[in-house]
Amino acid sequence: MRTASDAVGQESSATHRAYLALRRMIVVGELQPGEKLKIDRLRTLLDTGASPVREALSLLTSDLLVERLDQRGFRAAETSRENFVEILTLRCELEEMALRQSIANADEAWEDALVLSHHKMVREGRGDLEAFEERHKAFHMALLSNCHSPILMKFCSQLYDLNIRYRYLAGKALDYQKRDVSTEHAAILEAAVDHDADLASERLLNHYRQTGAFLNGLFSNPGSQDV
Amino acid sequence: MRTASDAVGQESSATHRAYLALRRMIVVGELQPGEKLKIDRLRTLLDTGASPVREALSLLTSDLLVERLDQRGFRAAETSRENFVEILTLRCELEEMALRQSIANADEAWEDALVLSHHKMVREGRGDLEAFEERHKAFHMALLSNCHSPILMKFCSQLYDLNIRYRYLAGKALDYQKRDVSTEHAAILEAAVDHDADLASERLLNHYRQTGAFLNGLFSNPGSQDV
């Protein structure tokens, strides 16, 4: 019983919709770390069947956003400082690798797409946080997208999602309001279009490490968020 | 209707069994690259229901061993020289990273486990090829296992499986019969227990690159296998 009107979403499949919805809910923290994910509750929440939910949870398990317990169902992945540090470290390693390859393969089409994604991110502004985060990820992925290594891209994308989850958990991307990340983004973009791999890598990694150090501090006194 | 006797397999779940079985079949080539994976056929083949098969295929999609077609089901992942080169490159990068961290964290327990896994691999011999490959993977993973980075381990494990698939496809691990890989393994082990990260990395990467160059040659004239 599906009307022709919602055929516009070219990705029409209950499983895929459930996957996107659940991933979003986990990333932004609507589903808390360690929270039990009961099929029946999610089934009613997403208004779909049990099969799509199970399949989506299986996929999220491979993304490390969901953990599968022996025969006891699923739960949202736990968080920990060790996990956070691991993600940050791997992200720095893999993204530097991808960025350098991207720059080595630089061509006009890539640079155009890169500038465009940066522009879209700037234009979006901070009005809608989730929309901005979408653009933000698009920009960072665009930096790497010319590495011609789909597997590496997949890894970077996964690590990005794992990381952004910590940002949300720390309190609605608090860091953005204190630091001037716009300047950092512009600087990274500039170095990339100049094909300066060393400078671009250095700026990208500093970008991550500053955010990382900030978030890492929150593990000690998580009550310091006052807005 | 399950007897108590087959409770010995502590991982008793139709989904997990289907996952292992299908992964094995794809890796060793019983399911060819690009082959359509019809649910019904696999269902009868594995003697299980459709749900476990679907869930297993979903998981394998995240392992990059299965591709999901829009709304047209699943197929075994395609192979290509580009894909092979990418896997080899990433493997070298990530495993060197993991190996160096492993050695940096070296302790007795790790060295013991490492020596043991090497011994088991040697003892297994080439009688049962699949059993040997099992030990072989265990040895290589043991080298990396002390890096204290579960995500990195997961990536390396995935890449290992993707790579070994090409070995099987090239013709039943032909390379092992021509080169003296035993000596190479022993040399890697020696450098690792000596905590010589540079030497161990160099030997490990040479190990991979030699195998890689050999397999890469098979893409040009795949008919050269004569046994």
Next chain:
DNA sequence: TGATGCCATAATATCGAGTTTATCGACCAT
């Protein structure tokens, strides 16, 4: 004769029910 639209077939994707398994509280034995 070639191309196009339609219909039959087959396979997928989804749903709802039944079965197996874990959890938790109560009860009994020590």
Next chain:
DNA sequence: ATGGTCGATAAACTCGATATTATGGCATCA
């Protein structure tokens, strides 16, 4: 009183069936 076992409840897991969607052949029309 404490430890262990048993039984009721709830949940996950699995199965069979239905509905939806793609595919390939056939008829029709230009």
